[in-house]
Amino acid sequence: MELNWTTFLLEIINFLVLVWLLKRFFYKPLQAAIARRQAAIDQRIEKARKMEEDAQQLQQQYEKDLAALERERELAREQLQREISDERKKQEQELAASLQKKREQAAVVEQRQARELQRQQQQTALEQGSRFASRLLQEGAGPELQTRLQALLLDSLREIPAEQLARWQDRLGADGDTVEVVSAFPLEADSRGQITQALQRALQRDVHCHFAEDSGLIAGLRINMGPWVLGTNVRDELDGFARLERETVRDG
C-alpha cells in the first residue's frame, strides 16, 4: 500500500484521455443519434397530433352533419306522421261515411224486408182468412142465404143513383132488354117475378130476364146487363174481398 507517483500521473493521463475519447467517440454520436430519433419522434408526434386534430375536426363535422341529418329525419318523420294522421283521419271519415251509408242502406233493406215480410204475412193472413171464409160460406151456403141475398139485391136496386140507372137504361136500349140473372140455386117463380119487377121498376122499362144457374156463385145472384154486372153473391163478394186484399197488400 504505497503511492507510486508514476502510476499516479499515468492514471490521471489515462483517465483524461479516456474522457476525451468517450466524449469524442461515444457520447456525441450517441447523443446525436438520440437527438435525431427524438426529433423524428417529435415530428411523428406532431404529425400524429395534427392528424388527431384533423380527425377531431372531421369527427366534429361528422357529428354536426349527423345532427343535421337527425334533425332532417325528425322533421321528415314528423311530416310523415302528420300526413299519415291526416290520411288516417280522411280514411276514417270516408269509412265512417261509407259505414253510415251502408247502415242506412241496410236499414232501408231491413225496412223493405220487414215490409215485405209484413205484406207476405198480411197476404198469407188474408188468403187464409179468405179461404176460411170461402170454406165457411161454402159449408153454410143454401137457399136461405140466397133468399136473404136476393132481398139485399132488391134493396140495393132501390138505392142505385139515378145517373147510374140512366147509363144502364141507355146501354140496355142499345143491346136489347134481355138481362141475364144467374143464381147459385134454382129460383122459385115468385122470386123470379120479384126480381123482374124490381128490374123493371129500377130501369123503368120492360125487361126480359134470362135466368140461369151457376153453383160457382155459392149463394146469391148475379145480374149481367151488358157490360155491367150487378151481383149479390158469395163468389163475387169473396172475389171482391180477395181483390181488396191484393190492393191493400200492394198499397201497404
Added chain:
Amino acid sequence: MAENGGELSPEVLFQLGPLQITSTVLTTIGIVVGIALAAGLLTRHLRDQPGPVQTAAETAVLAMEDAIRAVAPDHVRLLLPFVGGLWIFLVVANLIGLIPGLHSPTRDLSATSALAILVFLSVHWFGIRSQGLRSYLRHYVTPNPILLPFHLLSEVTRTVALAVRLFGNMMSLEMAALLVLLVAGFLAPIPILMLHIVEALVQAYIFGMLALIYVAGGLQLQELKQTKTQGESHE
C-alpha cells in the same frame, strides 16, 4: 528493472527512465484502449432503428444523464463526459479482476488517488469555470473566514476518503477472495464471483455518484450565492 510487490501489491513490470511502469498502468491503458475501441465500433454505424447493442448503449447513456439530471439538472451535458467516464472506467476496472491473471487497477491506491485527485480538481475546475476564480474562492471564507480551515480540511478529507474507500473495498475484496480460495479451494468460486461483481458495481456507482455530488455541490453553491446576491440587489 521489474519489482514484484506481492500478490496484493501492483507489480512493476519495467522502467522507462525514471518512470516505473506497473501492472496497474498497463491494465489501465488496456482498459482505455478497449473502451475506446468498443465505443468506436459501437458508434460507427448508428441507425435510427437501433439494434440491441445500440439500444443498450443508448440506455446506459440516458440512465447516466438521468442520474446527473437528478443532482444537477442544468449541467447534464457539462458533467456527463467526466462523471460518465468515471462510471464506465470504474465498472470495467473493477470487473476486470474477474479475468484470471489480471488485477483490478482500483486495488492500487495510486490509481484511486489519481481518480480522487481528478475529482478534487474537477470540483474546482467546474466551479471556477462557471463563476470565476475570485468568486469561487470566496465561498471558503463565507459566511465567516474562521471557517476556512474547516473548508480546507473537508476538501482534503473527502478526497482522501474517496481514494481510500475505493482502494480499501477493492483491495479487501480481492484479499477476501484470495483467503476464501486458500481456505476452501475451488469449492466456492461462484458466490465469490457474484460478490465480486456486486461489489464492483456498487463501488463504481458510489465513487461516480460522490464525484457527481461534489462537483454539483460546487456548481450549485455558486449558483446559490449568485441567486442570493441578485435577490439582495433587487431588495
